[in-house]
Amino acid sequence: MVADFRSRPATADEPAAPGTAPTAPARSNGVTVAGIALRTPYWVFTGAVGLIFLAPLVWTAVASVAPQAGTNQVDGWGLGNYETLANYQAGIWRYLANSTLVSLLTVALTLLVSLLGGYAFARFRFPGRNLLFLLTLAILMVPYATLLIPLYVLLNEVGLQNSLVGVALVLTMFQLPFATFLMRISFEAVPRELDEAALVDGCSSFGALWRVLLPAVKPGLITVGLFAFLAAWNDFMAPLILINDSERMTLPLAVSNLRGQVQGVVDYGATEAGVVVLALPCIVLFLLLQRHYVRGFMSGALKG
Amino acid sequence: MPPRKPSLDRSPAPEKRKVLMTVTAPSRPPSAAMRGHARRRGRRGLLGWLYATPTAVFVGALFVVPLLLVVKMSLSRWPLLTGDQGINVPDNFTKAVDHRFFTDSVVFTVKYTVLATVLLLALGLGLALLVQESSRWNSLLRASFLIPSALGLASASLLFYVLYSPYASPLAPVMESLGFTFLGSPTAALLSTTFLIVWRYAGFYMVLMLVGLQGIPADVYEAARSDGASRWQTFTKVTLPLLRPTLALTTVLCVTGSLLAFEQFYILTKGGPDNSTITVVQLIYMVAFQGQNDLGVAAALSVIVLLALIVMNALQLRAFRTEER
Numbered sequence: 001m002v003a004d005f006r007s008r009p010a011t012a013d014e015p016a017a018p019g020t021a022p023t024a025p026a027r028s029n030g031v032t033v034a035g036i037a038l039r040t041p042y043w044v045f046t047g048a049v050g051l052i053f054l055a056p057l058v059w060t061a062v063a064s065v066a067p068q069a070g071t072n073q074v075d076g077w078g079l080g081n082y083e084t085l086a087n088y089q090a091g092i093w094r095y096l097a098n099s100t101l102v103s104l105l106t107v108a109l110t111l112l113v114s115l116l117g118g119y120a121f122a123r124f125r126f127p128g129r130n131l132l133f134l135l136t137l138a139i140l141m142v143p144y145a146t147l148l149i150p151l152y153v154l155l156n157e158v159g160l161q162n163s164l165v166g167v168a169l170v171l172t173m174f175q176l177p178f179a180t181f182l183m184r185i186s187f188e189a190v191p192r193e194l195d196e197a198a199l200v201d202g203c204s205s206f207g208a209l210w211r212v213l214l215p216a217v218k219p220g221l222i223t224v225g226l227f228a229f230l231a232a233w234n235d236f237m238a239p240l241i242l243i244n245d246s247e248r249m250t251l252p253l254a255v256s257n258l259r260g261q262v263q264g265v266v267d268y269g270a271t272e273a274g275v276v277v278l279a280l281p282c283i284v285l286f287l288l289l290q291r292h293y294v295r296g297f298m299s300g301a302l303k304g
Numbered sequence: 305m306p307p308r309k310p311s312l313d314r315s316p317a318p319e320k321r322k323v324l325m326t327v328t329a330p331s332r333p334p335s336a337a338m339r340g341h342a343r344r345r346g347r348r349g350l351l352g353w354l355y356a357t358p359t360a361v362f363v364g365a366l367f368v369v370p371l372l373l374v375v376k377m378s379l380s381r382w383p384l385l386t387g388d389q390g391i392n393v394p395d396n397f398t399k400a401v402d403h404r405f406f407t408d409s410v411v412f413t414v415k416y417t418v419l420a421t422v423l424l425l426a427l428g429l430g431l432a433l434l435v436q437e438s439s440r441w442n443s444l445l446r447a448s449f450l451i452p453s454a455l456g457l458a459s460a461s462l463l464f465y466v467l468y469s470p471y472a473s474p475l476a477p478v479m480e481s482l483g484f485t486f487l488g489s490p491t492a493a494l495l496s497t498t499f500l501i502v503w504r505y506a507g508f509y510m511v512l513m514l515v516g517l518q519g520i521p522a523d524v525y526e527a528a529r530s531d532g533a534s535r536w537q538t539f540t541k542v543t544l545p546l547l548r549p550t551l552a553l554t555t556v557l558c559v560t561g562s563l564l565a566f567e568q569f570y571i572l573t574k575g576g577p578d579n580s581t582i583t584v585v586q587l588i589y590m591v592a593f594q595g596q597n598d599l600g601v602a603a604a605l606s607v608i609v610l611l612a613l614i615v616m617n618a619l620q621l622r623a624f625r626t627e628e629r
Contacts, residue, residue, distance in 0.1 A: 043441070046434060050448040053503065057451065059474060060463050068472065117359035124352025132356060135363050142371065143564045143613060145585045146606035149592055149599060150370035150377060153387070173366035180359060205351050234456020236567050241593065252458040256571055259465070268472035271462055278459040286454035290447060293454070297511040 057279065064272035071269025081269035085277065088258050088270070090247050092277070098164055099233060099251040105168035106232035107225050110175045114224055117176075118183025118217070119209050123195065133180070140177045148241045155242060167242050167250070171232045179224040182299050186220030187213065223296040226289050230282055251278055377603035384597035396604035403591070403601070409582045416494060416583065417562035423502050424558050425551070428509025435510070436517055450507035457504065461571035464500040468572070490580035493573045497581070500568060505561075509554055516550025517543070552624035556617055563613065584609055 065077050073080030086092045120126070121133055151170055152161060160166030190213060198208040239250045249257070255274030259266045286293055378396050381389035400406065431449055435442040452460065466472050468486035470479055479485050486496040520543065528538045544551075566585040569575060575582040575590075582590075584605070592602035 046441075046445055049431075049434070050445050053448050053452055053507070056463055056467060056503065057455075060466070063466075063472070063474075070471065113358040113362055116355045116357075120352045120355035120359070124348050124355065126349040126352030126356065129352065129356070132360055132363065135368065136359060139363070139367050141614065141617070142367075143585065143606065143609055145564065145566065145588045146374055146610050147367065147370050149588070149602050149606055150373035151366065152592075153377070153599065154370055154373060169362075170366060173362050176359065176362055205348075230454060230456070234459060236456065236458035236571075241589075252456060252462075255462055256458060259462075266469070266471075268466050268469060271466050272472075275459055275463045275466070278462075279455050282454040282456070282459075283451060286451060287447075290450075294450070294511055297508060298515050 057283075060272050060275050060279075064269065064276050068269050070265070071267055073269055081267075081273040082277075084267060084270040085255075085258070085273045088254065090249075092251075092254070094247065095249055095251045095254040096277075098248060102164050102168050102171065102235075102239075102250055103229050103232040105165065106171045106175065107228045109168065109172040110179050110228040111221060111225055113172065113176065114179035114183040115209075115214075115217075115221065117180045118187050118220075119213070121180070121184045122187030123192075133184075136180050137177050139174065144174070144237055148237060152241055162243055162245055162248065164243075164248055164250075167235075167238050168232070170238050170242065171235055172228075174238075175224075175228045175231060178227060178296075182220050182224055182296070183217065185299065186217040190216045219292065219295070222289065223292040223299075226285060226292055227296050229285065233281065234278070374603045374606055377600055378607045380600055382598070382600035382603065384592065384599055392600070396598075396600040397608070399598075399601045400591075400604040400608065403587065405579065405582050405587055405590075408579070409584050409587045412494075412581060413563055413565065413583045416498065416565060417559055419494070419498050420501050420562045420565075421555065421558040423498065424505055424509050425554055427502060427506045428554065429513045429547075431506060431510040432513035432517055436514060446507075446510070449510055452504050453507045455504065457567045458571060460500060460504045461568045464496070464503075465572055468496055487573055488577065490577060493577060493581050497568050497572050500572065501562075501565075505558075509558070512554050512557075513547070513550060516547045519550075520546045548624060552621065555624075556620050559616065559620065560613060563609075563616075 064081050065073070065079060067073055067075055067077065068081075071081055072084040117136075121129065148170075155161040155163070155166045155170075160169065194216065195208040195212055198212045199205065203211065234252060235250070236252045236256070239253050243249055243253070246257075251274075255271065255278060258274060259271055377388075379391055379393045381392040381395070383389065435445045435449075455463075467475070470476055470485050473479070473486075475486075484492060487493045524542055524546065525538065528542050533541065564585050565583045566589065569581050569583050569586055570589070573581045575586055588602050588605045588609070590596065591605060592599055
């Protein structure tokens with residue numbers, strides 16, 4: 001099946017146009033009537049596949065404001081479900097604030113650590129450099145759960161268990177393999193002449209980093225920050241294990257707990273509203289920074 | 305020059321450095337330059353460590369220490385509330401293996417991993433082939449395939465929790481007339497959860513496959529076409545073999561991710577129905593924090609998972625490498 005559909009676009013064009021600019025130059029553009037007729041099934045099929053991916057999101061957004069029995073929005077359209085969400089336990093504003101704090105702290109820490117670390121790995125030779133880099137990448141190899149159990153004990157010992165700062169520290173650590181790797185290759189892509197010249201002109205190494213290299217690695221930083229935000233905003237397991245105070249829950253945890261709070265009956269409307277609030281910043285960021293998002297995935301692929 | 309470019313690209317760094325040295329060195333007297341160079345190298349090593357210190361602190365305190373601690377915990381009696389009660393080797397491991405859900409959860413996790421990996425790789429490749437040419441329509445398609453991956457796994461699971469419910473789902477009438485629910489039976493629960501995962505991750509694997517496809521040179525396809533290869537032959541004899549590194553990477557990623565599945569089952573099925581969908585990580589969570597409250601046994605399970613994962617990844621990489629020869 002799959003292979004069959006694969007071949008369809010190739011009927012009008014060159015079979016696969018790879019390379020950096022995968023456009024097919026000798027293309028008829030499908031402007032002729034025959035071309036359009038040939039490609040209509042392809043458009044219908046691919047459009048349908050695209051809709052399958054979008055439909056659950058659209059449906060949830062619509063259902064969250066639609067009338068529904070057993071929710072706070074029984075008659076007519078409105079924001080009743082969002083009211084339920086707003087009044088749940090400590091209130092959605094509290095959980096939004098918690099999630100925002102964890103996310104921003106994780107983004108800031110990840111950017112700072114990986115910027116300095118990437119600079120060190122790309123531009124300096126120091127004893128233990130390769131070991132440290134390998135150890136950082138090794139974080140990827142170790143299951144989340146394997147680390148969260150001892151981290152629960154360790155953070156308890158230093159008073160950071162049940163703390164949003166503790167969650168942010170843990171999430172930063174989990175971001176480091178990707179972030180450090182990406183910043184290292186970002187720095188390595190910048191010609192050495194650039195910072196050598198700055199050093200010759202009397203810049204300190206930090207001055208060279210701050211004034212000369214920072215603008216050059218900005219795309220890398222945006223990608224790292226984007227992924228750190230998405231990971232922290234959406235993380236479920238770290239707060240689930242490390243937070244036990246309902247005042248300090250993050251949004252995903254709160255929305256998950258919201259199901260089945262009232263006498264075991266699930267408020268589906270409020271859950272839909274919660275999903276919308278959770279998904280909205282992610283989708284907006286995705287649409288704004290799509291190029292950086294895809295680039296992040298691709299750098300993961302090139303590593304292999 | 306242009307046709308030789310790829311081979312030149314492979315070793316740019318050392319050559320550039322050599323050029324730089326020959327340019328800068330003669331500007332100073334040789335002996336002073338060499339002494340200065342050595343001193344500068346020492347200082348730069350120190351500076352390097354300075355910049356790497358935050359990374360070292362995070363990796364040391366939040367990765368290496370916990371990793372050592374989990375091994376120690378697995379060898380000790382360690383209840384959730386009272387903490388370390390001394391060495392008890394190998395009680396935790398025998399208790400872990402004898403846990404009434406151990407075998408079931410391992411079997412279920414492997415079953416789920418095989419299903420998710422096969423579906424995700426096939427679909428990821430299929431979608432990539434569908435949209436690999438660049439056109440406005442295709443970039444629209446790519447974006448719509450990718451949007452779900454921006455959602456968190458927990459959010460996506462909550463979304464499908466509603467979508468699968470017999471009460472709030474738009475598919476409720478269908479479920480009613482056919483007399484089944486999406487999460488009602490063990491098989492339905494497994495398939496429904498796998499669908500959620502495929503929806504959430506297909507776009508991600510599509511991007512990885514696209515990168516792999518772009519790495520296949522166009523002239524290979526030219527050659528296949530001029531040899532009169534059919535499209536199917538081109539796909540099986542050219543595309544798939546040349547895609548092997550990408551397939552290896554995606555398999556390792558997908559197997560690792562699926563073996564560690566937690567959120568989707570924790571939120572969607574809570575391990576049910578009849579404890580049929582408990583994954584290994586869920587078992588770890590249950591043993592540690594839900595009822596049994598035994599961190600020692602949970603740590604032992606974690607160590608077993610870690611070792612299994614290392615062995616499996618090594619085997620997969622070796623399998624892909626030997627096939628290549």
